[in-house]
Amino acid sequence: MKKLKVNTGRKYEIIIDRGIIDHCGEYIKKISSPTRVAVITDSNVHNFYTPRVMASLKQAGFIATEFVFKAGETSKNSKTIEAIYSHLADNNITRSDMIVALGGGVTGDMAGFAAATFMRGIEFVQIPTSLLAQVDSSVGGKTGYDIKQGKNLIGAFWQPSLVLIDPDTLDTLPEKYFYDGMAEVIKYGCIKSLGLFRQLKKGVDELDIESTIYKCVSIKRDIVQRDEKESGERKLLNFGHTIGHALEKIYEYKKLSHGEAVAIGMVMMTKASEAEGTSPKGSAEKIAELCRMYNLPICDESSKRDIAFAAHSDKKASGSKIDIVVINAIGKACVKTMGQKDFQAYIEAVEG
Ligand SMILES: NC(=O)c1ccc[n+]([C@@H]2O[C@H](COP(=O)([O-])OP(=O)(O)OC[C@H]3O[C@@H](n4cnc5c(N)ncnc54)[C@H](O)[C@@H]3O)[C@@H](O)[C@H]2O)c1
Numbered sequence: 001m002k003k004l005k006v007n008t009g010r011k012y013e014i015i016i017d018r019g020i021i022d023h024c025g026e027y028i029k030k031i032s033s034p035t036r037v038a039v040i041t042d043s044n045v046h047n048f049y050t051p052r053v054m055a056s057l058k059q060a061g062f063i064a065t066e067f068v069f070k071a072g073e074t075s076k077n078s079k080t081i082e083a084i085y086s087h088l089a090d091n092n093i094t095r096s097d098m099i100v101a102l103g104g105g106v107t108g109d110m111a112g113f114a115a116a117t118f119m120r121g122i123e124f125v126q127i128p129t130s131l132l133a134q135v136d137s138s139v140g141g142k143t144g145y146d147i148k149q150g151k152n153l154i155g156a157f158w159q160p161s162l163v164l165i166d167p168d169t170l171d172t173l174p175e176k177y178f179y180d181g182m183a184e185v186i187k188y189g190c191i192k193s194l195g196l197f198r199q200l201k202k203g204v205d206e207l208d209i210e211s212t213i214y215k216c217v218s219i220k221r222d223i224v225q226r227d228e229k230e231s232g233e234r235k236l237l238n239f240g241h242t243i244g245h246a247l248e249k250i251y252e253y254k255k256l257s258h259g260e261a262v263a264i265g266m267v268m269m270t271k272a273s274e275a276e277g278t279s280p281k282g283s284a285e286k287i288a289e290l291c292r293m294y295n296l297p298i299c300d301e302s303s304k305r306d307i308a309f310a311a312h313s314d315k316k317a318s319g320s321k322i323d324i325v326v327i328n329a330i331g332k333a334c335v336k337t338m339g340q341k342d343f344q345a346y347i348e349a350v351e352g
């Protein structure tokens, strides 16, 4: 078992342990005393884990209800949020009750947003089951959903009260999504840890997943503690995401998954920053090599003009400016702010 304390506006613990899902009720009881717990999950995760979570919650004495939505990013919208609100109201969830987000990043983001807004805010616990959610989205309190104009455009900062990570749940995660989460793992190596980056080069068979999760979560914890509301350092976590989100948007969240889009974004951005002189020559190829090892794409045929246009309407654009994250070396990153035209020119330098 590994534990981390997060010292943000709301203080909470992240506990990483194999099989912890069967003990979630006991852990929740230690930190809070709700009467009712609403478990929000998606149609895939539901089949594998809801019965175990419900059993543990009931054993701990909670009245537990479940709400299941159709799995996938296309469900991350206001309609599902509305349905969650109705479920909470229909089941008499009050401000002293709690939500449990059981699933990947889509579930965590939406259940977290519902928790942030239902009755002006109720507590919630994250039980992330995808690698992406375990290393990234379950920690830090960003919640929200997509609208057709862009991804995560509606959202709130709302910290969970507890994060329970069970690495064993990755056994049922389809391989495609495992690799998808590896894009965020590679991202942590790029922006903060040469050691992690080197570790990843050993390949998936040599990967100790529990300590990899711990390493990523501790990097994220440290950043979030210093900059909870993303006014500075937290922006570094968006490495690969300006282009990544633009690509997801161009393909209407269908052709590329989040991690795939981020992988392309990291490589493309680093090629551009190499051309401009911020990143040492060869950095993009090192990142591309890791992405290939973990079955992630490294390029896309969308025009630079379309990417720059889509990036401009992303929420990382403020006014006419866009914040981009570039690496000065593997393990060290910085933020640059530029206008849309300059950004387009910046990425035009990338061949292909
Ligand atoms: N809040 C944040 O800080 C933050 C950070 C990064 C990404 N995100 C968001 O996270 C989302 C992507 O997360 P994701 O990749 O986890 O997507 P997801 O929640 O859609 O999960 C991916 C797929 O894996 C399935 N799945 C999850 N766990 C499983 C398990 N243990 N066994 C079997 N199937 C399982 C899901 O049903 C889904 O089909 C995006 O919407 C992105 O915007 C948020």
Ligand SMILES: [Zn+2]
Binding pocket: 136, 184, 241, 258, 262
């Ligand atoms: Zn991401």
